[in-house]
Amino acid sequence: MLNKKARVYFSCFMLILGTLIGFLLSKWSEIGSLGWREPDVITLTVRMPENGSLPSRMIYGKPDIAKAPRRDVMVLSPWLAPIVWAGTFNRDLLMEEFQHKKYRIGLTVTAIGKYVKLLKKFLESTERYFMKGGMVTYYVFTDRPDKVKALSLEVNRPLKIITVPKYPTWGHVVLGRMEILKNQSEVLFQQEVDYVVSLDVDMVLFSHIGVEILGELVSVIHPGYYHSPRKDLPYERRPASQAFIPEDEGDFYYQANFFVGTVQRIYQLATACYEGIVKDKANDIQAVVYEESHFNKYLVYNKPTKLLSPEYIWMNNLWRLKDIRIKRIVHGEKKF
Numbered sequence: 001m002l003n004k005k006a007r008v009y010f011s012c013f014m015l016i017l018g019t020l021i022g023f024l025l026s027k028w029s030e031i032g033s034l035g036w037r038e039p040d041v042i043t044l045t046v047r048m049p050e051n052g053s054l055p056s057r058m059i060y061g062k063p064d065i066a067k068a069p070r071r072d073v074m075v076l077s078p079w080l081a082p083i084v085w086a087g088t089f090n091r092d093l094l095m096e097e098f099q100h101k102k103y104r105i106g107l108t109v110t111a112i113g114k115y116v117k118l119l120k121k122f123l124e125s126t127e128r129y130f131m132k133g134g135m136v137t138y139y140v141f142t143d144r145p146d147k148v149k150a151l152s153l154e155v156n157r158p159l160k161i162i163t164v165p166k167y168p169t170w171g172h173v174v175l176g177r178m179e180i181l182k183n184q185s186e187v188l189f190q191q192e193v194d195y196v197v198s199l200d201v202d203m204v205l206f207s208h209i210g211v212e213i214l215g216e217l218v219s220v221i222h223p224g225y226y227h228s229p230r231k232d233l234p235y236e237r238r239p240a241s242q243a244f245i246p247e248d249e250g251d252f253y254y255q256a257n258f259f260v261g262t263v264q265r266i267y268q269l270a271t272a273c274y275e276g277i278v279k280d281k282a283n284d285i286q287a288v289v290y291e292e293s294h295f296n297k298y299l300v301y302n303k304p305t306k307l308l309s310p311e312y313i314w315m316n317n318l319w320r321l322k323d324i325r326i327k328r329i330v331h332g333e334k335k336f
């Protein structure tokens with residue numbers, strides 16, 4: 001039995017511990033990273049004697065072949081696609097090539113109906129954190145261009161408003177996104193950009209998202225299922241749907257609210273999903289997770305060339321796992 005004094009000490013200790021844990025948990029939703037920092041790169045300026053110009057050089061530690069970037073998570077898929085986690089890349093190093101090649105990036109977002117209200121917060125965060133120093137054009141797909149204009153959005157990159165049909169239901173919107181992407185890849189993106197990035201409007205960026213996300217075909221591993229066995233992944237398992245994936249197939253479950261690719265690869269992906277959706281409709285079947293089921297089906301047979309870890313679409317209602325060092329984007333908190 002504890003004596004009275006010991007009990008008082010114990011109660012005080014528990015109170016302090018409880019307050020501390022409560023404080024940390026409350027802060028977790030507000031900050032991008034907990035203690036973890038992106039590696040430093042020192043850029044030095046040196047004088048070149050031939051022409052007297054002042055090119056800058058980047059100085060960084062030599063990669064050590066014996067040192068794995070992360071030991072706790074898979075950083076390379078079995079088909080040799082890198083999986084991007086905090087600690088696996090040096091963004092400044094990637095930026096060198098990016099600036100040299102002058103890639104053009106189209107960030108697409110759909111804001112139909114009441115979702116227009118989410119656009120301001122979304123764009124404030126992309127202005128702050130999306131592709132700093134990159135050539136970005138925003139493409140907003142909306143049925144209410146006047147409402148979007150009325151938001152008086154203050155953005156420092158070009159913003160194009162593309163009018164799309166007023167889809168009657170949520171389901172029609174998410175399925176319709178693939179049709180919009182397919183059509184706009186043909187008429188617009190092909191001329192105007194090198195990479196397309198597609199994001200949901202109910203996302204808020206919390207930390208820098210840069211060139212590390214670019215690749216031929218890039219998808220994000222769903223934060224809710226990344227430790228789940230295959231049998232628990234919410235793939236479409238009914239053979240009657242075009243999105244059908246057999247029980248013994250599938251790699252990861254990807255979330256369709258964030259994907260990236262070259263215009264050609266996005267066009268192919270969107271066309272395949274659109275055709276699957278049209279066929280399903282003709283057969284009077286609706287895939288279990290709408291366009292996301294078709295998206296996952298496509299990616300089983302057309303493997304992504306790069307994967308982004310769940311850091312890129314974290315959700316605050318998920319318990320923080322020890323392999324998540326940083327929340328780069330928080331998704332799904334809608335306040336209309």
Ligand SMILES: CC(=O)N[C@H]1[C@@H](OP(=O)(O)OP(=O)(O)OC[C@H]2O[C@@H](n3ccc(=O)[nH]c3=O)[C@H](O)[C@@H]2O)O[C@H](CO)[C@H](O)[C@@H]1O
Pocket residue numbers: 109110111112113114115116169170173174199200201202255256257289290291292332
């Ligand atoms: C828990 C769950 O089931 N999540 C699914 C749901 O996510 P979400 O619940 O995140 O879907 P959501 O409501 O954010 O809708 C997807 C996006 O479509 C746009 N939008 C939607 C409706 C509308 O009236 N106006 C409009 O503009 C908007 O950009 C929105 O962010 O849908 C996604 C569609 O990719 C995936 O299927 C997700 O797995």
Ligand SMILES: [Mn+2]
Pocket residue numbers: 200201202257331332
């Ligand atoms: Mn969403």
